[in-house]
Amino acid sequence: MVVSPSNNPVRSMAVPLALLTVVLLVAGCTSGGDRAATPTATTAAPPAELQVKLVTSARGPERGFNAKRAAKRAAPGVERFLDRYLTTAFVGAAGGKQGWDELLALFDTPVRAAARKQLDALSLGAAAPQVTAVRPKRASARAVVLYGRQPAAATVRLVFDATADSANGSGEIRLRSVLQLLATRRGWRIAAFDSRTGAPS
Secondary structure (H helix, E strand, O other), rough: OOOOOOOOOEEOOOOOEEEEEEEHHHEEEOOHHHHHHHOOOOOOHHHHOOOOOEEEEEOOOOOOOHHHHHHHHHHHHHOOOHHHHHHHHOOHHHHOOOOOHHOOOOHHHOOOOHHHHHHEEEEEEEEHHHEEEEEEEEEEEEEEEEEEOOEEEEEEEEEHHHHHHHHEEEEEEEEEEEEEEEEEEEEEEEEEEEEEOOOOO
C-alpha cells in the first residue's frame, strides 16, 4: 500500500490553538467556557521531559513475514520521528523564536503548503510567541507500519497533552492527530494528516 497525497487528502478539523491559547492565557477560561483554567503558581514547576510511548504493529507480505520482528525493527525510527515532531511543534516552539521551517521539513514536499496554512492545528502556531514553556503531560502513539522489503509507510494515531505557560497564567492544550507517514531517503515524512487541537474534554 502506498500512501500518497492523492489517496489521502490533507484534512484538518481544528479548534485553532492560537485562539485557544489566547483565550486560556489571557481570559483565563477554556474554549466555550467548558472549564476554568487554573492559574500557575508563583514558582513554576520544573519542565517535564517529553517521552513518547509508542505501540507498534506491522503488516507486510503474508508469506514468511514476521510481523512482531518487523514492528520491533521499525519502532525506534518512528518513535524518534514523533519525538522530533512534538519537540519542534510544541515543546521547543515556546517563545516563537525558531520559526516553522524545521517543522515543515518533517512534511513531504507536496503537503508542506497545506501544513503551513494549518499550523494552528499542528503546533503552537500563532500562539507560540506568548507561550513561555510547554510542559508535556502525555505523549502516546499507535503505529501500523506497512512493509514491502523495507518499511514503506505508516499510519500513526498520536495523542499529546501538555500545559502551556505564559506571563499571564497557564492553560491545557491537546493534540489529536492521525498522521500518514511515508518512508523517504531522508527518513520518515508526513504525507497526509488529520489533526485537531483544543482544550481537554
